Amino acid sequence: MKNIVLFGPPGAGKGTQAEVLKDKYQLKHISTGDVFRYNIKNKTPLGTLAKSYMDKGHLVPDEVTIDMLNAEVDKNPDAKGFIFDGFPRTEAQARALSDLMDKKDSQINAMVALEVDDEILVERLLERGKSSGRPDDANEKVIRERIAEYYRKTDILKKYYQQQDKYYGVDGVGTIEEITQRLSAVIDTL
Numbered sequence: 001m002k003n004i005v006l007f008g009p010p011g012a013g014k015g016t017q018a019e020v021l022k023d024k025y026q027l028k029h030i031s032t033g034d035v036f037r038y039n040i041k042n043k044t045p046l047g048t049l050a051k052s053y054m055d056k057g058h059l060v061p062d063e064v065t066i067d068m069l070n071a072e073v074d075k076n077p078d079a080k081g082f083i084f085d086g087f088p089r090t091e092a093q094a095r096a097l098s099d100l101m102d103k104k105d106s107q108i109n110a111m112v113a114l115e116v117d118d119e120i121l122v123e124r125l126l127e128r129g130k131s132s133g134r135p136d137d138a139n140e141k142v143i144r145e146r147i148a149e150y151y152r153k154t155d156i157l158k159k160y161y162q163q164q165d166k167y168y169g170v171d172g173v174g175t176i177e178e179i180t181q182r183l184s185a186v187i188d189t190l
């Protein structure tokens, strides 16, 4: 089983690359942001709760997010492996993911991080906001809050995976194909 955490700040290109990589490596792609958006669209209680945080650019509380992620993994007992996109985002989530992988007699093989300068992220997200329909892409203040939240709570996960020799940084600026090649060069060594 190959389990990869695709990491990086908002707008780094995780979702775009995960869509390509899941087919290339036959992995199940789980995006916690997509699951929350699905719940918002279907007006579930989880969606209502998540929306109150997402609209402000804040993270959804760990307990809720971890329970949801566990359920998503459990829905795919036959997966050859997973690409986690947008999870973990806090140290508590990283520990929960490690416990979950242990239970499946598996592990996270690597955190592959897309590295992109903050101002490029803001530009990309404002551009995406013109067509994504995502309220959190439409407002520069919310975009900057999402990036700030990343530095407050998520960026430290680099260290968490570096300590396990599982961190791989990749330049996230270039064409989609160039970046896929850089990511594949890492994944092929795992």
Ligand code: AMP
Residues within 6 Å of the ligand: 010, 032, 033, 034, 036, 053, 054, 055, 057, 058, 059, 060, 061, 065, 085, 086, 087, 088, 089, 093, 136, 146
């Ligand atoms: P994303 O689609 O990954 O950009 O996520 C959009 C929003 O969903 C984030 O700004 C958070 O509010 C929420 N979210 C997604 N994944 C997580 C997570 N792992 N932990 C907490 N909140 C999350």
